[in-house]
Amino acid sequence: MVFFISLFKKFFNSVLGVIYHHLPVSQELKNKTKKKLFETIPFLFKSTRAFKSWEKNNKITMTVDELPLYLPSKTTRADRVSAEKIQVDIIIPIYRGLQQTKNCIESVLNSHFKTLYRLILINDCSPEIELTNYLRELTVKHSEILLLENSTNLGFTATVNKGMSLSDSNDVVLLNSDTQVAGEWLDKLKTHCYSQKRIGTVTPFSNNATICSFPDFSGCKQIPFNLSVSSIDQYFTQANYGRSVTIPSGVGFCLYIQRGCLDDVGLFDVETFGKGYGEENDFCQRAYLKKWRNLLACDTFVFHEGEVSFQETSNPRKQKALEIIAKRYPEYQNEVKDFSIQDPAAPFRIAAILNILKNDRRPKIISILHSLGGGTEQHVSNLVQNLKSQALSLLISTEITDYGVQVSRVKFIDEVLGFDLKFPTTDIDFITSLLSSISPSGIHIHHQLGLQFNAKQLIQKLNLPFVMTTHDYFYICPYFTLTQGDNYCEEPNPSSCNQCIAKSYPHGAKDISLWRDSYSWFFQNAQTIFCPSVDTLARYQKYFPKANFTMVYHDNSLTNLNINSPEVKINTPSTKEDYFRIAILGSLIQHKGLNILKDLLTILKHKKSPLHFHLIGDIHGPWKSFSSKIFTTSGKYKNQELPQLIKSYDPHLILFLSRCPETYSFTLSSALAEGRPIAAPELGAFPERLQGRSWTWLFPANISAEDLLNFIEKIYHDNFLTRKLPQLPSYTSSIQEIKIHHFDFYFENYLSYFRNKNEK
Numbered sequence: 001m002v003f004f005i006s007l008f009k010k011f012f013n014s015v016l017g018v019i020y021h022h023l024p025v026s027q028e029l030k031n032k033t034k035k036k037l038f039e040t041i042p043f044l045f046k047s048t049r050a051f052k053s054w055e056k057n058n059k060i061t062m063t064v065d066e067l068p069l070y071l072p073s074k075t076t077r078a079d080r081v082s083a084e085k086i087q088v089d090i091i092i093p094i095y096r097g098l099q100q101t102k103n104c105i106e107s108v109l110n111s112h113f114k115t116l117y118r119l120i121l122i123n124d125c126s127p128e129i130e131l132t133n134y135l136r137e138l139t140v141k142h143s144e145i146l147l148l149e150n151s152t153n154l155g156f157t158a159t160v161n162k163g164m165s166l167s168d169s170n171d172v173v174l175l176n177s178d179t180q181v182a183g184e185w186l187d188k189l190k191t192h193c194y195s196q197k198r199i200g201t202v203t204p205f206s207n208n209a210t211i212c213s214f215p216d217f218s219g220c221k222q223i224p225f226n227l228s229v230s231s232i233d234q235y236f237t238q239a240n241y242g243r244s245v246t247i248p249s250g251v252g253f254c255l256y257i258q259r260g261c262l263d264d265v266g267l268f269d270v271e272t273f274g275k276g277y278g279e280e281n282d283f284c285q286r287a288y289l290k291k292w293r294n295l296l297a298c299d300t301f302v303f304h305e306g307e308v309s310f311q312e313t314s315n316p317r318k319q320k321a322l323e324i325i326a327k328r329y330p331e332y333q334n335e336v337k338d339f340s341i342q343d344p345a346a347p348f349r350i351a352a353i354l355n356i357l358k359n360d361r362r363p364k365i366i367s368i369l370h371s372l373g374g375g376t377e378q379h380v381s382n383l384v385q386n387l388k389s390q391a392l393s394l395l396i397s398t399e400i401t402d403y404g405v406q407v408s409r410v411k412f413i414d415e416v417l418g419f420d421l422k423f424p425t426t427d428i429d430f431i432t433s434l435l436s437s438i439s440p441s442g443i444h445i446h447h448q449l450g451l452q453f454n455a456k457q458l459i460q461k462l463n464l465p466f467v468m469t470t471h472d473y474f475y476i477c478p479y480f481t482l483t484q485g486d487n488y489c490e491e492p493n494p495s496s497c498n499q500c501i502a503k504s505y506p507h508g509a510k511d512i513s514l515w516r517d518s519y520s521w522f523f524q525n526a527q528t529i530f531c532p533s534v535d536t537l538a539r540y541q542k543y544f545p546k547a548n549f550t551m552v553y554h555d556n557s558l559t560n561l562n563i564n565s566p567e568v569k570i571n572t573p574s575t576k577e578d579y580f581r582i583a584i585l586g587s588l589i590q591h592k593g594l595n596i597l598k599d600l601l602t603i604l605k606h607k608k609s610p611l612h613f614h615l616i617g618d619i620h621g622p623w624k625s626f627s628s629k630i631f632t633t634s635g636k637y638k639n640q641e642l643p644q645l646i647k648s649y650d651p652h653l654i655l656f657l658s659r660c661p662e663t664y665s666f667t668l669s670s671a672l673a674e675g676r677p678i679a680a681p682e683l684g685a686f687p688e689r690l691q692g693r694s695w696t697w698l699f700p701a702n703i704s705a706e707d708l709l710n711f712i713e714k715i716y717h718d719n720f721l722t723r724k725l726p727q728l729p730s731y732t733s734s735i736q737e738i739k740i741h742h743f744d745f746y747f748e749n750y751l752s753y754f755r756n757k758n759e760k
Contacts (some may be wrong), residue, residue, distance in 0.1 A: 011476040019103045069347035077241030087116040089170045091163035095124045098131045100178040107180040113187040119145045120163045125153040155275020161267045174255045178305040182230040188300045190255040200261035200292030201250035204300035209251045224416045233301040239355035243298040248335040250294045252280035253304045259294045278321025285329045298348035326669035354437045363391045363441035370449040371399035376471040378724040398452040426452040432461045442754030475519040481591040481660035523547035532664035534684035538734045552741040579612040581698040583651035585667035589620040593657025599705035601626045616645045627760040642670045691731035698729045
């Protein structure tokens, strides 16, 4: 019966694999189907890597009890098993690399551990005479060093076997000559080795150690944040003292081997693995078969430069070693893959990163935002990247994964130490503990849409100063675009607002006054409220008159806005051209003009016109098919691709169709940067950002499709064909004497808002 069940599982998974990879249906439908099957009949899939990967991505295997693993360890030295009487032979095989070898040996001699040790240096017939002389001189100065010299080059495997055979009682550490150690590294490795029964090998974290690499499996060439080996090892100790993870194999750059395991398993297999690579994996697999375990010491970090001695021949040896290991131990590669998917050491890597951030001198800012991307995410990313020399930022949001699992998300943006952590809880106490572990300086609320934890509680528990940015009108109305149907709602009285929200009770709102009151605390207590345009500030000030507002454009300078700049490039079609090219930028959704464009194109297809519309972006919502003679689209793009996409289409006019009052508009910034003629609604941030600009038109906010088409055809005939300059658009602010800042304001003033309240 067991055999038939197993056979059925294999058959079912094979059929499912073919369907999933070859059936011509959308990825969304495939994901939904996979989620349903994995949740309904998990017993059929639990052994597959696809299921394990799905579990990992959705954090189903992580319980609330496991969440403290991301927080600093509470284990103390008093809790650890003592193994003081065990002596250790530190064996360093040496062939090339004078400076790397010096760094390695000096790091061992300068470490502060209590373990009794002997440092065995084995010169494997090095071709570098300076290296040989250095080793000989060193033994004169240090009695704890034993130097052996091979008369011929034996290679790594035979050389370390020679060292391991010098004692029949000492534990051993195999240490590559291009590593650097620090602090109590040896004490920690030895303590791990005797913390549980039958621990055969222990490997520390490193920047270059395959499955034991940090900050992820790919590792990094240099230690992040320019930290010393001593500092980063200390941070690992503080974060993860006493923590370990069982691994499929130890890694030979720094491998602690218990003598009992060595006696039971035997030395490395020189005959098979020759001069090196794969011998430690073979040893660990032989140990595993004899019920010994391999551990990753999560509280220890050793720097590893990598392949100094064998860099010319390492790749062929690696390939041959992999083939041998795969043949001898058929399940080994699957075990490594499963380990990589489950990644049980991930919490300890992140705990170490959080401790590194805590000890960094730069202020740490917690940014709260939604998970929908768009302009909010773009501004946050710009802010984080531009201020990273002054401050570090941790981003937190709540989101629903592709498989419908609600998670809290904490993200750190960095080229090396960046991480993206999702965990299945909105418990304010845990979130507070996690965030407080970096010793934050303040909080920046960018958005609270979809947030499943109480931001006010978080601020109060952390007792930190905070600021806010108004990226849309979420705090004024749960319909945060301020649109009713296809048009701007014009912000009517509360009674009319209540009639509007009663249609669907967006975000649970039932009364507009209660909605605004629920966020009044933030406006009353924030150090300041950043508004990205004068128009945005004016709207918010009507509802929260006592708040301290600061107006800061999202872009860097006046030149980026093209205010008072020289005349922009005019792309006038020649008489031979058939089309007047009009570009629309960004995702097209209802409040961005989806329906008005659809109606306009419906009219256009029945008349003869030179107009051609091209959407640089994607469509979200019901759409019709139109001839490519009047409409084309590029599809979704990445922000950095937009300038080239504009150049490729080479539009005569860039048209903005937004039906809501934009607070800023990054796509407008791109249009301005390209120096193109622009037409936009006289609403939101458009008028103030386009005031006084040549070859620019503003049209009524709630214009109909027919009137807009007539408007475009008119400027085509009156201005583009005749090259007659249009009247410059003007703007008058409803707020007098407001100070306007640009993005550079953040460089000088941003961090001042997060000083201790007593300092302000």
